[in-house]
């Protein structure tokens with residue numbers, strides 16, 4: 001499925017490329033859908049077009065060159081998750097172990113069709129896998145729609161556990177019960193967090209119930225309850241050791257995170273706000289409480305590895321947050337369902353499965 005303009009996707013037949021010594025061809029089994037897909041569809045990301053979207057690929061290695069097979073330790077027939085970012089490996093960020101901040105980074109789903117061999121994004125039956133990719137083997141016996149959750153779960157591990165160093169005894173407050181908020185609940189449970197609180201809106205009843213099922217101790221309806229008072233009450237007046245904002249566009253959670261967090265606590269900001277300024281943001285609270293605030297963009301290998309291990313262990317009923325499977329030709333419906341543009345239908349985690357076409 002090729003994006004040719006704003007809110008325009010069309011099916012196209014493209015030649016399957018040859019792969020050299022240091023590349024592979026993936027037969028796509030599933031491609032996860034998230035808020036970034038909607039932003040790309042809406043043209044907000046200003047990606048060059050035409051382009052094949054799809055940045056959460058899971059599939060089976062169909063062809064692979066010797067060098068790539070050696071480096072990745074995978075072969076034809078292996079199921080793999082492909083990290084969405086290509087890094088240069090030589091800039092200061094890459095050499096410093098922060099390859100997701102590479103100065104020269106490219107995202108598969110933003111590379112235009114005109115850039116050979118063209119088959120970059122995962123809204124496709126086949127996808128070219130560049131030699132600079134990072135791939136992870138995944139148990140082939142998991143259903144594809146579950147295995148593809150390596151992506152949101154990886155975010156949960158990196159944003160809610162790795163970055164704020166969440167561990168036993170910590171109280172964690174997660175702002176936003178979308179797929180990444182729910183993934184954060186699972187990751188924090190896995191990390192041994194003591195108490196997990198999740199906020200959402202009135203319309204999020206189903207997601208908040210799922211949050212409790214995944215291990216949240218309390219959920220808070222931010223539209224009908226006083227979040228500050230509830231957090232105080234549920235933390236014996238201390239505030240949360242860790243606050244993770246995974247809400248999109250809402251600016252209030254960022255300003256109020258400084259009130260929710262305990263003295264010396266950590267705040268991770270992972271929800272983007274469309275570059276809006278934050279009204280009511282009082283930086284003195286950061287000083288007085290010695291709060292650590294960290295921005296989070298993307299996920300790295302350690303988060304993905306934790307996610308894949310968790311999926312393979314089958315310890316959590318993660319598949320309960322999977323709500324929709326779509327064929328490639330229904331990619332627009334998938335995106336519009338996620339964006340709540342389809343009345344009466346709510347998606348939490350959804351994916352495209354080329355086998356349905």
Ligand SMILES: [Zn+2]
Pocket residue numbers: 032033034035036037055056151
């Ligand atoms: Zn995504």
Ligand SMILES: [Zn+2]
Pocket residue numbers: 087088089090091092093094095099101102103104105
């Ligand atoms: Zn680099």
